[in-house]
Amino acid sequence: RKEVEQDPGPFNVPEGATVAFNCTYSNSASQSFFWYRQDCRKEPKLLMSVYSSGNEDGRFTAQLNRASQYISLLIRDSKLSDSATYLCVVNIDYNQGGKLIFGQGTELSVKP
């Protein structure tokens, strides 16, 4: 079983749509959680951290359910520029600092 699992997609949505991505992780000792974004042939970049209480950044809302080991990302009012691969990321070894485990990524394509 993969340590972090995501639906690879692709998700093809029209501009203005709301789209949700889900992710599950297997290690209950995971300490911190993130969504990174990776554009085609580019490096990953942090989109947002995910907190237990849930958090929002503009059109993006992230949720964490530790009991279910489940993370979600909601994108409202999708823009063409949101087209990218969204990577669910967990840190499973706090004592070793930043050891990130990446999901395979969910590909999003926003169409006009």
Add this chain to the structure above:
Amino acid sequence: DTAVSQTPKYLVTQMGNDKSIKCEQNLGHDTMYWYKQDSKKFLKIMFSYNNKELIINETVPNRFSPKSPDKAHLNLHINSLELGDSAVYFCASSLWAAYNEQFFGPGTRLTVL
């Protein structure tokens, strides 16, 4: 004023050769990493260094040898390259702590023929 830079960006070489990839960060971070992204897009950590000390050493063939001459640099040397080494290698840096954002370099696309 690139934050994390890698050279070269592209590397095409023959099986059996030895090659190096260099990474530099100007963010003042104390921790640096090497990741490998294979053809299936999985990004996996290979090594991490904190203040020049090796912290994470995943199950990587010993043909791969990282070297950190100082906190701002982390190089990766690969001996006896194999076809399966073809991938994109990303360098990253951060401040030491699990919750800190990692900043990635642009990647080095290695093709072994």
